[in-house]
Amino acid sequence: MALAIAAGERVRGTTSPNPPVGCVILDASGELVGTGGTRPPGQAHAEVVALAEAGDRARGGTAVVTLEPCAHQGRTPPCADALLRAGVARVVHAVADPNPRAAGGADALRAAGVVVESGLGALEVERGPLRAWLHHARTGRPHVTWKYASSLDGRIAAADGTSRWISSPESRAEVHELRTKVDAIMVGRGTVLADDPRLTARGTSAGRQPLRVVVGRGDLPGDAHVLDDEAETVHLRTHDPDVVLAELGRRGVVDVLLEGGPTLAGAFARADRLDRVLAYLAPKFLGAGPSALRDAGVSTVTGAVGLVVEDVRMCGPDVRVSAVKSAR
Amino acid sequence: MALAIAAGERVRGTTSPNPPVGCVILDASGELVGTGGTRPPGQAHAEVVALAEAGDRARGGTAVVTLEPCAHQGRTPPCADALLRAGVARVVHAVADPNPRAAGGADALRAAGVVVESGLGALEVERGPLRAWLHHARTGRPHVTWKYASSLDGRIAAADGTSRWISSPESRAEVHELRTKVDAIMVGRGTVLADDPRLTARGTSAGRQPLRVVVGRGDLPGDAHVLDDEAETVHLRTHDPDVVLAELGRRGVVDVLLEGGPTLAGAFARADRLDRVLAYLAPKFLGAGPSALRDAGVSTVTGAVGLVVEDVRMCGPDVRVSAVKSAR
Numbered sequence: 001m002a003l004a005i006a007a008g009e010r011v012r013g014t015t016s017p018n019p020p021v022g023c024v025i026l027d028a029s030g031e032l033v034g035t036g037g038t039r040p041p042g043q044a045h046a047e048v049v050a051l052a053e054a055g056d057r058a059r060g061g062t063a064v065v066t067l068e069p070c071a072h073q074g075r076t077p078p079c080a081d082a083l084l085r086a087g088v089a090r091v092v093h094a095v096a097d098p099n100p101r102a103a104g105g106a107d108a109l110r111a112a113g114v115v116v117e118s119g120l121g122a123l124e125v126e127r128g129p130l131r132a133w134l135h136h137a138r139t140g141r142p143h144v145t146w147k148y149a150s151s152l153d154g155r156i157a158a159a160d161g162t163s164r165w166i167s168s169p170e171s172r173a174e175v176h177e178l179r180t181k182v183d184a185i186m187v188g189r190g191t192v193l194a195d196d197p198r199l200t201a202r203g204t205s206a207g208r209q210p211l212r213v214v215v216g217r218g219d220l221p222g223d224a225h226v227l228d229d230e231a232e233t234v235h236l237r238t239h240d241p242d243v244v245l246a247e248l249g250r251r252g253v254v255d256v257l258l259e260g261g262p263t264l265a266g267a268f269a270r271a272d273r274l275d276r277v278l279a280y281l282a283p284k285f286l287g288a289g290p291s292a293l294r295d296a297g298v299s300t301v302t303g304a305v306g307l308v309v310e311d312v313r314m315c316g317p318d319v320r321v322s323a324v325k326s327a328r
Numbered sequence: 329m330a331l332a333i334a335a336g337e338r339v340r341g342t343t344s345p346n347p348p349v350g351c352v353i354l355d356a357s358g359e360l361v362g363t364g365g366t367r368p369p370g371q372a373h374a375e376v377v378a379l380a381e382a383g384d385r386a387r388g389g390t391a392v393v394t395l396e397p398c399a400h401q402g403r404t405p406p407c408a409d410a411l412l413r414a415g416v417a418r419v420v421h422a423v424a425d426p427n428p429r430a431a432g433g434a435d436a437l438r439a440a441g442v443v444v445e446s447g448l449g450a451l452e453v454e455r456g457p458l459r460a461w462l463h464h465a466r467t468g469r470p471h472v473t474w475k476y477a478s479s480l481d482g483r484i485a486a487a488d489g490t491s492r493w494i495s496s497p498e499s500r501a502e503v504h505e506l507r508t509k510v511d512a513i514m515v516g517r518g519t520v521l522a523d524d525p526r527l528t529a530r531g532t533s534a535g536r537q538p539l540r541v542v543v544g545r546g547d548l549p550g551d552a553h554v555l556d557d558e559a560e561t562v563h564l565r566t567h568d569p570d571v572v573l574a575e576l577g578r579r580g581v582v583d584v585l586l587e588g589g590p591t592l593a594g595a596f597a598r599a600d601r602l603d604r605v606l607a608y609l610a611p612k613f614l615g616a617g618p619s620a621l622r623d624a625g626v627s628t629v630t631g632a633v634g635l636v637v638e639d640v641r642m643c644g645p646d647v648r649v650s651a652v653k654s655a656r
Binding site: 150151152153154155157158159160162163164165166262266269277279281282283284285286287288291292293294295296297298299300301302303304305306307308309312313314317318319321323 | 478479480481482483485486487488490491492493494590594597605607609610611612613614615616619620621622623624625626627628629630631632633634635636637640641642645646647649651
């Protein structure tokens with residue numbers, strides 16, 4: 001399953017609105033004979049890619065896959081059928097497909113005599129490559145990760161407005177890597193005016209760039225970096241997070257990285273649309289300057305936006321905290 | 329050495345201005361025959377306590393001690409002499425004594441034919457029971473740990489001023505435990521006016537209470553909790569951190585816990601007198617309300633107060649970050 005998860009992770013950011021599934025095929029003796037990740041929309045799913053590599057050796061073998069194989073005819077034929085045709089004897093998947101249209105794969109396989117097991121590595125998959133897609137399948141909304149970098153006292157810039165760089169090169173490199181794995185990067189118009197960010201993934205081998213999204217009613221400067229040709233950009237003239245998410249969903253966006261600023265993050269916090277927070281906390285103190293979040297609709301301490309820390313680790317000299325709405 | 333460190337940790341908070349040293353004695357066959365921690369000022373040092381327990385079995389044995397045995401006659405006779413009289417053949421200490429008056433113990437022991445080794449467990453001792461005392465011995469100033477509890481966005485209270493409780497019961501219990509191990513707890517007068525804290529160690533077995541220190545020029549309300557009989561309190565009518573530290577040093581204080589608020593912490597940050605920061609970050613967002621630090625004298629991002637994270641871990645649901653001025 002670790003290999004299947006890695007195969008899914010490798011294609012993350014290239015499959016939406018389809019899930020970035022990973023699959024490995026073991027032959028009847030348990031030897032690895034095929035590995036696959038879901039191809040871009042309209043192309044082969046992970047199981048089909050892995051089966052193609054395995055060829056005849058899949059017969060009597062095991063398919064290990066991060067998501068329950070689909071049972072429906074979409075743009076590609078059902079994966080359950082492909083597994084049956086290949087003669088796979090056993091299927092192990094991490095998580096069940098919450099999508100009623102695609103679910104039923106496990107039942108179809110069992111009905112055809114295949115041994116089906118589920119749950120292995122489920123937590124790792126739910127927090128890993130399929131997190132956003134599962135959220136979207138369950139709620140109908142794109143998954144929003146709010147990422148910010150601040151000092152330990154929560155400031156994203158100093159009193160004079162300077163913010164380069166609060167976080168370390170290691171943290172910034174990790175964010176560029178993360179950008180290659182999401183469908184869209186979103187900022188408020190205020191951030192464009194203040195920082196003129198490029199919002200592209202740089203310093204990585206991936207050529208693909210996520211959609212750039214600017215939220216805010218007013219115009220953008222014609223020479224803003226986000227309007228250059230390095231990636232596609234959409235400007236949404238609204239302040240309503242649900243309008244933003246509906247429009248992004250319509251464009252096939254499943255995984256959104258909200259990169260600020262404090263006002264836009266506050267609007268998403270008020271609307272209960274921050275699904276995950278990824279905080280890079282530099283071991284610095286500023287004592288003045290804007291805080292990471294503004295106007296979150298909280299007036300008293302018992303009304304705080306409450307999350308659950310799922311992971312804390314160092315990223316270079318910085319503390320990286322990943323927190324989610326609820327424990328999984 | 330782990331046992332010696334634990335013995336030192338057990339007496340932390342009861343020995344100042346002397347160091348909370350721990351010592352274990354092994355007999356000639358390597359069996360543990362004595363354990364001791366430094367007694368309150370004027371009473372026996374750790375080596376003497378451990379030797380008393382070991383009795384004759386110390387002869388030909390090893391003394392493992394967190395600090396180089398002292399060579400000077402203070403209120404008690406030199407420990408190096410006691411080790412020689414007991415016939416100890418080998419002394420292993422973690423850190424050398426930086427105090428020129430007391431140092432020389434290792435040389436005196438070697439001159440008398442004792443094998444002396446140093447450095448074992450040094451990092452653990454320097455970050456553990458002897459951190460504050462070593463700082464004081466090196467700089468002449470009490471060691472200041474600034475402890476605060478905030479939301480992840482750095483707020484110590486909500487917009488309406490409520491702050492109970494931002495951090496978890498686990499974090500608050502840990503702070504009460506920490507209070508029993510310091511010599512003094514310090515707050516600004518503003519915190520007394522706003523929160524009327526007791527500043528006592530509660531919910532622990534230790535009966536001892538640290539000195540309570542209130543810093544600020546104005547008067548305190550006569551009915552403030554800090555003026556009750558549960559512990560001694562001193563009110564220092566100054567805003568100058570160095571005046572505060574000099575006065576506390578005069579009173580034999582070596583280890584100070586600064587518990588806020590943002591203005592007092594800012595004054596200590598400006599004066600470069602925050603030796604360590606202990607942050608309890610609750611996985612919550614407030615989006616408004618006062619931040620943990622104010623007026624730290626930082627105007628631009630490159631001038632930030634920079635620290636080094638030495639430890640990050642969970643404390644219940646909260647993230648606990650310990651950061652120090654420089655790597656040790």
